[in-house]
Amino acid sequence: MLRETDCKGKVKIVKSHYYFQAIAPVAVLLALAGCNRKAAPPAMPPQQVSVVTLRAQPVEIHTSLPGRTEAFEIAQVRxxxxxxxxxxxxxxxxxxxxxxxxxxxYAAPYQAAYDSAKGQLVRAQAAEMTARAKLTRYGQLVRAHAVSQQDYDDALAAEKEAQGEILTAQGQVERAAVDLGYTKMNAxxxxxxxxxxxxxxxxxxxxxxxNVAIVTRLDPIYVDVNLPATELLRFRRELAQGRLQREGDNAASISLQLEDGTTYEHAGRMEFSEVNVDEATATVVVRAIMPNPDKLLLPGMYVHAQLTEGTDPQALLVPQEAVSRNSHGDPQAWVVDQDNKVNLRQIQTSQAIGTNWLVTDGLKSGERVVTVGVQKIHPGATVTPVEAQPAGKAG
Known part of the structure; x- marks a missing residue:
């Protein structure tokens, strides 16, 4: 009989045989080696990730600029x-x-001054009539040598002086009339x-x-916004190229978002003339003109001006959750190739449109970017992509 020990340490009794006796030591060694050898783990399936396939689409491009409303006209009554x-x-x-x-x-003193000035004018006019009549008579007498030339010259001077008195009196009447009119303070x-x-x-x-009161014209109303000088140059080039929606010469279409988050119902226009660059901040104050028929906008309000730059017919929108930042702050995204392998790619974004980023470089239409599952992947890894909802259009 032969004793045999299995992997669990149990002893089995087998029948003896010369052949088995010869191979028994080898069998024991092989059995013990099999106990120490572990089974190979099964291969892990590719990581499942959600992806969005990019598609070029027309997107209306806007630029948001902070600003404040200013009165179109304001007058202080004094x-x-x-x-x-x-x-x-x-x-x-x-x-x-x-x-x-x-x-x-109270106008009584000014009315009295006006009446007195008119009386002075009438007196001056009467004196001028007397002087003119005397000059006429002396003109005839001097030709007949009945009066001297000196008497005629004195009469001529007196008539000129009387005309001067009339002009002085007229000026006093006009001044008194102006003061009397000022007793009525008008808008x-x-x-x-x-x-x-x-x-x-x-x-x-x-x-x-x-001042005793202030009159403010509210319709239309100005919106003053600040933007970098480089942006102003870009806007001017876009206007010249026709990429901006025009509303008159040298103007761009603009809409407003109010402090409570609502959109102002009337569109206006932005003008770029007569601006100066702030040397400290390198920004310019540009002025938009907005219609305000309901007097909803009041001077001093904080608003966001939405400038409509135009429509990009081949825009690429990438969900914001698909874009991360490296240590330098540069945007990047995980891209799945045709073999379902992922790689991390540097991209360029210009602005946020809704819940998406507008990508200007680094991606192209038809490529797939990872939106969910980026924490469990690494460059070159094979993944199982599952299509998610595509990037939506701007609202």
Missing amino acids: PQVSGVIEQRLFTEGTDVKAGQQLYQI PISGRIGRSILTVGALAIANQSN
Whole structure:
């Protein structure tokens, strides 16, 4: 009989035989070696990743610029003559028209000055009539040698002096009329008037430094935005090439996004004339003109101006989750080739459009980029790509 030990240490009794006796030691050694040898692990399947196949598509390109609204026109109402305010003839916070009377200053002293100036004019005119008649008579007498030449010259000078007095009196009448007119304080422009600083009974001082009210024209309204000087040059080139939507000469179409996130319903235009570059920041302030018929926009509001640059007919949009950054901040994306192998590629992006990046270099139409599963792959690895939703168009 022969004792045999299996891999689990159990002993089995087998029948003896000369042949088996000869190979028994070898069999024991082979059995023990088999116990120490482990089975090879099965091969891992390729990592499954979600991919998006890029497709060129027309995309409308916008540029967002921060800015603030400014009044199109603003006028400070100040008294031109001194006096007590008798009446306030407007309602605060309402619209007024150019030339509309706002205040009435006590006018009696100015009316009296006007009447006196007119009296002086009438007196000067009467004196001129007398001097002119005398000059006419002396003209006849001097030719008959009835008066001397000196008397005629004196009459001529008196008539000229009387004409001068008339001009002086006329000037005084006009000045008095202007002062009398200033007792009626009128709106210099059409717009919305704010609160009144002075009340009825208050003393207004001529040419005082403080205004008594402010009139602001709200329709249209300016939007001042800041952008780098290099961007301004690019915009001007795009205007010249016709890539920007035009609304008149040297203007680009613009829309606004308000502070609450809503889009302003009226479109305006941006003008690039009469701007200076800030030497400290290398930026320029450019001005957009927006219609404001409902007076929704008020001066001082913070807005985002959306400049419509045009449509790129062959734009490539890549989901933002497919784009990562290297240690230098450069954008990169994982690309799956025809053999389902992945490689990390450097790309260039210009701006975010919705939930996508607009790619300008590094990728082309038809290529597949990884959107989900990048944490488990490495360059050259084989993957199982699963098509995800394609990159959407800009809204």
